[in-house]
Amino acid sequence: LVCVMSKAKDKSGSFYRFCQLCDEIEAKPSYNDKTEAISEFVQKFKGDVYLLMKFLLCKYDQRVYNIREKQLVKLMSRYLQCSHQDLLEDLEKGDHSQTCKSFIMQYKRDHPRRSSLTLKMVDQFLEQLTTATKEDDQLDIISNFFDLCTPEDVRYVTKIMDHDLKINIGPKFALNALHPKGYEAYKNSNDLELIVNRWQNHTLESVIDDSGPVGSGKKGKFTTNVSVMTPIKPMLARKVSSLAECFKRAPGGIFAEIKYDGERIQIHKDGDEFKCFSRNLKPVQEWKVKEVYGYIKKAAPKAESIILDGELLLVDTKTHQPLPFGTLNVHKKNNFAGANVCVYIFDICYLNGNVLLEDTIEDRRTTMQKYVKVIPDRVEVSELYEIKEESDLQVLMKRAMKEGLEGLVVKALGGPYSPNARHWFKLKKDYFDMADTVDLVVLGAYYGKGVQARATEKGLLSVFLMGSYDKESKQWKTVCKVGNGHDEATLKKLQKSVAKNFDKISKDPSKVPSHMDIHRQNVPDFLIKDIKTAPVWEIKGASFSTSQNHSVHTAGGISIRFPRVEKIRDDKDYNSHTTVEEILELASLDPISYVNNANERAKQVNSPSQLRSPSPSPSPSPKRSRSKSPAPKNAKKEPKEPVASTSKPRKQKRTREEFEEPDGESPVRIYTSANMKKAQKDILQTSADNSLDSKVIVQFGTTTGTNEGDFAKVLQKKWAKPAKKLKSNYKIGSLSDLGCIQPVKVDQRATMKVFVVTAISIGESGSIEVDALKDCAKKIFNFAQLKGASVHFLVDSLWPSSLRSFQVALSSQLNEEHGVHVMVYTDGQSNSNSNEVPKAKKAKTEETTNSSLGNLTAKLFASVNVVFDGFPENEKKKLARIVTKCGGSVSPSWV
Structure with missing residues (x-):
């Protein structure tokens, strides 16, 4: 239940006054006017200024309420006992808070006419919401609290729940209403309560000197403290659109650092305790970083307490190259054996009681390399070079683009670490327009x-x-x-x-x-x-x-x-x-066409001329692939052409007389055989021959946890494990969307492994859907690349269109750099271009439908769209296949 405090004890301030302030701020045309409005309000305000600022800056409140717009609307329909559909239609107007207000006015006639809420009551309500994860618990909390609210109270409370008041005010102009340098202090400490307390105690004093060039970052500091286990606002980079702009903004000289396409991470270590924070200062999910803690401890044995800044990403253990952004989330689901979670460290902010923010970048780099040692594929130190000429920067940028990396971060020589300041520069291919519109x-x-x-x-x-x-x-x-x-x-x-x-x-x-x-x-x-x-x-x-x-x-x-x-x-x-x-x-x-591929990153080009690291780098492990040594200063060389991928396709063992290869240059090869039973046997055959690579055999599944198709039945006879796992995952709800895949290892002989991958790609029509197939194919090819495996499909009646379209669908998701050999086996009959249904299929169809449809031809249902209503699900699928095989289409419902 919501605790209602008496006004005699609760002096936190009126929530109604807060709502009035928000309306006034929203109406002000300029940021200076908004700041002045807050300043005037605070001077007269007798309540809790910390809660006031906390609500004004609700965007930065890290509390999670587990209620998004549609969930809130659902709860409101239950609370008001009104039509859920009516609420959804009103929600489409664009403002969920206004929807909640208008429906309370319409359906709750006994709502309070005057607000009695205080800031503390609202804060307690929000705190309660963070503990409720079940819908019924959320409804109890909301019902008890909304009974006390006016419609206008509800409008602003729901905005706070959404972390957005929509009054166009940020921390800079809100905190500068307390003190001219309030925002600068907040950037350093990231502690709103501390800033408000210092302001109230008149101890928030600036020692900032605003002189100095922008690029240097030399703008002084605040007397706020940095403490381990409390996140620091990260130093940021501003966009620049040309190489020359970097030198112009940092006339004293620059370093260039490889920009890794990962997730920004701030690592805090205090004794044996660790905490990791994201770019937005929120705790990083435990599953992402739990592997890293032990390696950080080994990498920094002399550091009792330390704060490091870096990027968290996945590294391919074969090529030792970073994998594309987003693969870390895929790693959670598939647990890739060929990839490690790795942190690339590029800065240090704190060490053993000493704050290093004001140290120069050279000194911080020296300290970092002294106390942090490289552990290959687990803890790495970023590549940093001193750049003296624009041509050097251009060569390094070309290297980053060719290797599929994000770009470069440029840093001024002698620069400090300035929290939340954009004194670094980022060069990304995204800032250079594509070749044409x-x-x-x-x-x-x-x-x-x-x-x-x-x-x-x-x-x-x-x-x-x-x-x-x-x-x-x-x-x-x-x-x-x-x-x-x-x-x-x-x-x-x-x-x-x-x-x-x-x-x-x-x-x-x-x-x-x-x-x-x-x-x-x-x-x-x-x-x-x-x-x-x-x-x-x-x-x-x-x-x-x-x-x-x-x-x-x-x-x-x-x-x-x-x-x-x-x-x-x-x-x-x-x-x-x-x-x-x-x-x-x-x-x-397009010269900057973006390809997100791991092998592309392993290609080597020339390093920039006369680049030097500001301090000696740790010796790389002999197994690691590094860029070549710097070229002579006067050597004007263009980057070399990329080296071909070392992951070459291996030819599969097959008999030429059994399969016929079609013409064409597609990376997906189709093999036609009159004896599909023999083809199935060859695909399922495992061998102890070490010269053979591993296999990924693909079967197709539905969102209801079943395998479909003739080939799936053959697979289940040999390996029952994939079907059982599919059923199990369906029951717990972890595999229920089209486009998902489920890989299962079913056999291992010497160095050869066999995986059966279930591709969830069969829609309601009972046939494979193109979009779902493409989504599955991309994931399957990435999985096969990590496992060093070839991929095998066997196409039967599940694919309603031409084999060429199946080939095109797979090819669109496959790049040469995958180094994956993809084979599709067919009897040549699964082609809708044929005007006749194969006799074997016809016989099966007649048997399935008890001969009720007679002799079918491919033209029977041409231009016909069918909806099956009232049939059992299994019969729907059988009949849907008949219709699609005979030239028709199937829809789930009447439009």
């Missing part, structure tokens, strides 16, 4: 979220789904979502166009027509009615991308990083846009 068609629109929703109280559509036509599949594919490039006036004009030419589908995948290929994660709120009326916009971005983060887009695996609208092309229509084929060609020509 593309003209894309607007397929859909979304309501704005986050920053884009600040000016959208009434539900402005501000994010748009851009697409392109694929001549091969005769479908419209998605390329990217764009939310930048339009000013507010243009967005308001676009609302009329959307209302006229788009249908509201509320992100319902069943309402997407068959001529559009839209991944379920990208289904928009509104969808274009007639593609002939769709607008065409010119889109520019940082680069084309085949990153795993963009695998939900369907245009051949290509997307655009950081897209923005350059102009609205009223002079063009849907017939004159950039097609998928043209996009793929442009991406191949």
